[in-house]
Amino acid sequence: MKPLTFLLLLSIFVFGVDLKPENRRNKRKTKEYHLYTTRVNWTEAVKQCESKGMELVSILSRDENNALISSIKEAGQGKIGFWTSANRIEEGDTYYWNNGEKVTFTDWERGKPDKRIKGGEEEQCIEIKGFNTLKWNDNFCSHKLYYICEI
Template sequence: MKTLSLVISLVCVEVSFSAQYCPRGWSYYPPTGSCFTTLNKHLYWDEARRECASLARGSSLASVSTREENNFVINLIKRHGANEKVGFWMGANDLRREGVYVWLDGYKVTFTDWSKTPVVQPDDWKNNEDCVHWWKANGYSWNDAHCNKTGGLSAVCKMPAL
């Protein structure tokens, strides 16, 4: 009778990677290492700002810096905020100086996607529109609106991935 010997060789490999993730209910955007979520309730702009800030450390009303990131947010809105009839607040505003749009962190807005119809935006209608939202009626292009828009709007929040 022959005895069969089996030699098993184990090779250990150390793998190192940086895993980033978002909390449940948030969507990950890899190019910026950011997470986004929607607030699907009607809020004035400042209420939305405060509520986003309360969700997680580093969370605020959303900012976007490229067309690709803007499109990512629009797709998120379409998936998770379909019931919103008007739009979603973002962090862009010209509260400090009319016509100079900045994000909540103070950085100047460099990428824009202002609506071009029915009226070219931003228009500061009645000298009283200082907060920006994705406007559903115009394919989620941007519109400046009164920060205490009657009935409020939903919002998009952003935070760094964990």
């Protein structure tokens, strides 16, 4: 039986100011998020988003994070975690988003990241943790979770 996929569409307007003198006007960037409730590992989540013409979500600010958490709750989700694109697969101790930006904003669960190692695998990918915690957690990239794509 094919797993049921839940899709939630959310548009968020993110405002930023470029401080360069020639660019000192407000810029508006719209992001569209899609929540998928098919459980896949991190690599498969990246591939699934790309196959849909999107990217696995990058959360660059508290406003974006809060909007995503609210949307997860409004959709009646939160028991199972959601993959983000943040990882440290190639960068040792530093987390990066798939777009190459260093992770600067975080919303870690208390005591995280803890970089556990189990069976030779180290926690290197960031999820929005389930169990209705909805804080960030480092997890094994092979673990199967839901995922969020963005355009």
